[in-house]
Amino acid sequence: MESDTTLGESRRLHPIAILFLVNLVTVTLKVISITGTNATSVFVDMLNDIGDAVGLGLLLLGLSYERRKQSIYYPFGGRRAVYVFTLLSIMLFCGLIFAIALFKVIAILSEVTEISVERYSLYAFTLAFLTNVVSLAIVCRFMLYGPRDPALTTSIIDSASDTGGSAIALLTLMICNPVLDAIGSLALTGVILVSAISLGYRYFQVLIGRAPPREILKKVIDKILEFKEIRDVNVFNAMMITEDEYMLVLEVEVDKDMEVEDAEKLSTRIEDAIRRLEPKFKHIVIEFVGEKAEPKTYKEILRQIESYK
Numbered sequence: 001m002e003s004d005t006t007l008g009e010s011r012r013l014h015p016i017a018i019l020f021l022v023n024l025v026t027v028t029l030k031v032i033s034i035t036g037t038n039a040t041s042v043f044v045d046m047l048n049d050i051g052d053a054v055g056l057g058l059l060l061l062g063l064s065y066e067r068r069k070q071s072i073y074y075p076f077g078g079r080r081a082v083y084v085f086t087l088l089s090i091m092l093f094c095g096l097i098f099a100i101a102l103f104k105v106i107a108i109l110s111e112v113t114e115i116s117v118e119r120y121s122l123y124a125f126t127l128a129f130l131t132n133v134v135s136l137a138i139v140c141r142f143m144l145y146g147p148r149d150p151a152l153t154t155s156i157i158d159s160a161s162d163t164g165g166s167a168i169a170l171l172t173l174m175i176c177n178p179v180l181d182a183i184g185s186l187a188l189t190g191v192i193l194v195s196a197i198s199l200g201y202r203y204f205q206v207l208i209g210r211a212p213p214r215e216i217l218k219k220v221i222d223k224i225l226e227f228k229e230i231r232d233v234n235v236f237n238a239m240m241i242t243e244d245e246y247m248l249v250l251e252v253e254v255d256k257d258m259e260v261e262d263a264e265k266l267s268t269r270i271e272d273a274i275r276r277l278e279p280k281f282k283h284i285v286i287e288f289v290g291e292k293a294e295p296k297t298y299k300e301i302l303r304q305i306e307s308y309k
Contacts, residue, residue, distance in 0.1 A: 015142045019159070020056040022135045026162075027053050029128035033173075036121025038113065041169040041184035044101045048165060048192055049128075058085040080242060083203040098196065101189045105182070115176040122173050129166045136163050161191045209239040212246050214308045216278050220248070221301060223273050229254050229266050231291040233298040238281075247283040248274065256290035263288050 030046040059082060136159040168184035211217060221236055235251035250270075254263065271284045 015138065016056060016059050018138060019135055020053065020060055022131060022138070023049060023053045023056055026128045026131045026135070026166075029124045029131065033121045033125040033128065036118030036124075037116060037173060039115050039117065039169065039172050039181050040104050040107075041172045041181050041188060042121075042125060043104055044185050044188040044192075045162075045165050045169040047101050048162065048188060051192065052162065055086065058088060061085055080207065083207050083242070087200055087203050087207070098189065098192050101185070101192060105185045105189050113178065115172065115178055115181055117173050117176060125166075125170055125173055129163075129170045132159070132163045132166045135159050161195060165191055206240050206243060211238045211308065212240060212278075212280070214305060216246075217305045217308065218302075219277055220274055220281075221298070221305065223277055224250070224252070224270060225298060227266065227270065227273075229258070229262075231255070232296045233301060234289065235287075236298075236301045241283070244280055245282050246278070246280045247285075248281050249285045251287045251289060253291045254288050258288070 027046065027049045030042065030049055034043055034046050061081075139159045165184075165188045168180070168187060172181045172184050217236075217238055220238070221233065224230060224233060230252050232253040233250065234253060235249060237249040239247050241247055254266070258266075267286045267288075270286060274281050274284060
């Protein structure tokens, strides 16, 4: 029975795969819609969905690399592939889509034209909007009831912005107001740019190995200093492997006469305490050195943590 359950879980579509398929549906509907209207906001919204479809496709490719097993050549597996592929999609496609959208917006601002809408265009876009709402509901459900997934964290932002942008474009089609079309086009162009910059910066920080949030660092070093056997902390290097997986490298001073067996037990206690405090620390390396007759260095580490933004 257990093997059947495992097999069933392995066959389930990843939430990103579901979102990718849903996004393909909205892109198709919006392409149909754009053939029956000259509304720029609808065109820009379609470009936004195309960018999302490409980004989700690359995310799926990254997730396939993420399943790569740990080996001597890939000590942390392929977990960071998601971030690489997402940055790639931002650089290659979001920049191009933003440029096209900006060109269209400038064109509509320079010459305001009457909005024309065919009935089928309105129907197709309405169906696409409802599909966007369903996509947002899917992401929210997985965020609330599914396992923590960094890929979904960004997807909920995209889904919310897509739904809001589509609502503006749909309203434009319904009332055929050129001013609203211009405002909606500007807003959607801004959404494309802001989403690309914020997501790109966030993933770039992970790839270069930024430390976890300051409050986590502070709690961890305070916990380490609670061990009476530890005289000082010389090295305290924490970094994000992914947003849900941290690594910590420590060099701590202990009594010079400490036995190897006692050091091993102390190492286990420290690791257990850190993981209880923050389970995301999957990799912990601790080196013990004899106490030195020098000023304590942990105070400087605490000072750096306090100034960390």
